[in-house]
Amino acid sequence: MEAAGSYGAPMSLTVSLDASSVTAVPGEETSLPLQVRNSGTTVEEYRFEVAGACAAWTTVEPATLSLYPGSAETVQVTFRPPRDPSVPAGETPFGVRVVPTSDHAEPVVPEGRVTVAPFTEVTAELVPRGSHGVLRGAHKVAVDNRGNAPLTVALTARSGTERAGITFTRPELRVEPGRAAFAELRVKPAKRLWRGTPVLHTFQAVVAPPAPEGEEPPAPVVLDGSYQQEAILPRWLPRALILAFVLALILTGFWYGMLRPAVKSAAREAITPEVIASATSGPDQSGGQTGGQTGGGSGGASATPTPAPTPTPTASVKPSAKPSVKPSAKATAKPLPPAEPSSAQVQVRDGVGGGSRSGTALTVPAGKTFRLTDILVQNPQGDAGTVVITGDGGSRILTLALENFRDSDYHFVTPILVPAGGQVTMTVDCRKVGRPVNAPAPSRCAQSLFLGGTMQSTKS
Template sequence: MSLTASLDASTVSAAPGAETAVPLQVRNSGTTVEEYRFEVVGACAAWAAVEPAVLSLYPGDSGTVSLMLCPPRDATVPAGETPFGVRVVPTGEQGETVVPEGRVTVLPFTETTAELVPRGSHGARAGRHQLAVDNRGNTPVTVRLGAQSGSERARVVFAAPELHVAPGKAEFARLRVRPVKRMLRGTPVTHPFQVFAATQVAEGQEPVEPILVDGSYEQEPLLPRWLPRALITAAVLVLALVGLWYALLRPAVKSAAREAVTPEAVRSAAAADKSKAPEQGGSGGSGS
């Protein structure tokens, strides 16, 4: 074979967001001038390149190119070991390719964000929120949840004390803000609060600062502010209806009753009573 190629290091570590160079030695053992191009194969091909892209060598000469590894700093490339190869392709028609192989270990990194949804809540008994935790790193994380001390008039309670979030995913933690004392009536009171999301890291890794998120809960009275006015309005309306009855409707009813009792009506009622009396007497005699 007129072509030989080898990597200076078959195993290498690469930090996300940074460039790592791996030298690749190429030797032309043939008898003619040869030009070579390079192709990276494997999962890291999307974030790797060879510089320079083309190398020309005289017979018996050697040259060096650099395999540049630059994994992105996001969740698309998980932390861990990935195999790769560099195909060295002679541009001549009779050339044979060689593929030196290696393994790259993508180092882990942690990047977590948190957001409170909604930022503000209101209610007489409790306020309801969700804390959205987004893992933008390349390794799974466990996030511990809690509330900062500071407000003695309201308590923050999480449904779960921690979240497990996969790379590139978001998880939601439910929480409630409960007032220490309930308020029967009065002006709504705003309780500011602060929650945190602390990412737990493996032993030996640099600790990560907890994420602090501010929120507020507006405590409303159990009796709505409009209720006293509504009760007063209803009482006034009832009194007005009663006054209307005594002032207008009741006299009209009495007048109608008096007009109905006329002399003709009295005589008619008396005649009806007299006609009923003989009938009752006759029926009594036939029975004996």
């Protein structure tokens, strides 16, 4: 290279650049003059080729040049670096190959350096924009460096309220050109929410790029986000506890109303006449044998044979004979079959006016007796009127006003006996149809009756 930046082949071509280095701004054009002189004795045509990493975005205008002997002209080497991360910032060497079209001339390659100026372009995204949880919220900030130089951005956050703290896991984030990097952001509420309505915490994440030398800092990227703090005790927990309590009450009522009487009845039925006979016959027989032996002993010990001792054996035999006959008669009696738990139900619907309406819940079969121990009457709609429950022969068991209850149950220590052929009936007289909550209005009153007890056979 000559002092003036000229290159030449002997006696034919001289080429020189006006400057050995140039700065190119991405997205803009920068030109560098190139002087070409024909030092030969014939007309010569030259073509230009750019070599180096910048060849994709560098051109020479005009692309070919014809010169007379001893003449010189200037062409423009134009640099157009694109504004994207594919062209990194910094210095890049290049060369312009000037090729004569004649065969006897050799090409000349003047060299230089182009410096690509850095530029900053940053985008960011909050993922997710909204989160929810019990103890804390978790987010990620994705920072995308669309510039042509490595970038270190500052990360800060500010909360919309004082009820939550917003922090980044790192205060800065370094991002290479054309790449993205992630930083974690955490939202922690100041107080725990045990129950109640969820609380919404808003915040902003700020991504601040550095300021280029001698320039104003670019505007920071502000990302809006939110975190919904959920209650530790979920909303459905009170309802679940109430439901569990009601279920426990139902099971308890079922035990005392159905299973416990059946267990007691089975225990009573286990005491059969055979068991009673076996328990009472043993002592009586032993007593008879003792009396007989005593009577015999007394007769043998009498020294003077007189007729007076004669009734003594008779008196000792009669008491022993009576117990031996009675238990045997009891043992021959057949026990009754055990009582079986039984239940029945009926639903009666009645309209307003037009008289009452009845429904039969149970008709006792022939050869049976129903022992009624439990009654449950339900008025789920909240109707108004009268309900009457009758037993055998139309005898009233219960008379209730519908407006006084929704569910009403009764348990009898002494069972109500309904003989064979008897019926348990519910009669409803509707005066006003109720309206359930959050449900369509019904057209008629509706009541239900549930019976519980045991069915005892009267045949031995």
